[in-house]
Amino acid sequence: MRTVIFDLDGTLADTSRDLIGAANACFAGLGHGMPLDPVTDAATAFQGGRAMLRLGFGRLDHPAVEDAVTEQFPIFLDHYARDIDRHTRLYPGAVAAVDRLRDAGYAVGICTNKPEGLAETLMRRLGVRDRFDSLIGADTLPVRKPDPAPYRAAVEQAGGAVDRSVLIGDTVTDRDTARAAGVPCVLVGFGPAAAAMPDLAPAALLSHYDDLFDLVGRLIP
Incomplete structure (x- = not known):
């Protein structure tokens, strides 16, 4: 998958x-x-x-x-x-992009360096936990990103295959994780470090979540 x-x-x-x-x-x-x-x-x-x-x-x-x-x-x-969700908001278009992927048959998961319990709490409070087939946090395994093991676990927990997957991230840690796992990395171009993202040489840059579906379709065989 x-x-x-x-x-x-x-x-x-x-x-x-x-x-x-x-x-x-x-x-x-x-x-x-x-x-x-x-x-x-x-x-x-x-x-x-x-x-x-x-x-x-x-x-x-x-x-x-x-x-x-x-x-x-x-x-x-x-x-x-x-105060985990006092000001936190999902980025524009993120929910619609995830829903479109799921409707098209993709598995969708999360791999974060936030502790798993906090990540679970935040996603539930934001009302979107049920949209994700997996969630691997910083303390789920003995290692964390950029070690590729948490990424692989997130893919496998979601029911997917690593060689048909892609990582969406926003830091050099995500880029290095993807490289270690041998998968494409897409870095977002709408955060506070957006100007630095091209220098990290990701497989692609994402300027808005409206573009994610077509971009992923090109990267996953």
């Missing part, structure tokens, strides 16, 4: 404001205010919680950034879980 696997943060949904909010809550709890900006730091948000904490502690000239990141990361996850 032909299969399309999506990254979540920055690909299916703009989660940046809620992620930045959770990181800033950590800094505020330490008396540091809110060093991260929800607009200018959105691209860092899609690199994960540790990346945001690292950026913030760096700006604060913390003497032991990595120790502070390790200490605050569980607290970040708690903050994020409480």
Whole structure:
């Protein structure tokens, strides 16, 4: 079965404001205010919680950034879980694109470096979990992207075949995952790091979800 696997943060949904909010809550709890900006730091948000904490502690000239990141990361996850969908929205056309793929017989899944439980919660709250045949998170397996094992698991859980699949993502991690799995990678061109996507040399760029169906049809044999 032909299969399309999506990254979540920055690909299916703009989660940046809620992620930045959770990181800033950590800094505020330490008396540091809110060093991260929800607009200018959105691209860092899609690199994960540790990346945001690292950026913030760096700006604060913390003497032991990595120790502070390790200490605050569980607290970040708690903050994020409480407000996981306050500002998060699916990108325009994403739901219609997924529905069109499913109607045409494609399997559809998610492979994310967000913890599986948080990803499940977010997709349910957004009302779209039932549209996806698989969901593999950062902690589903002992390894995470860019290791290809989570991607392969997402394809197999969806009932597909890796050699007839494609990954839709938004970062170099997704590009490297696809390369390791030997599949095409499509990178989105509508996020905060859109200008950098062509330099990653993906199989294709996606400017809007309205174009996804035809693009996937060209990439999957």
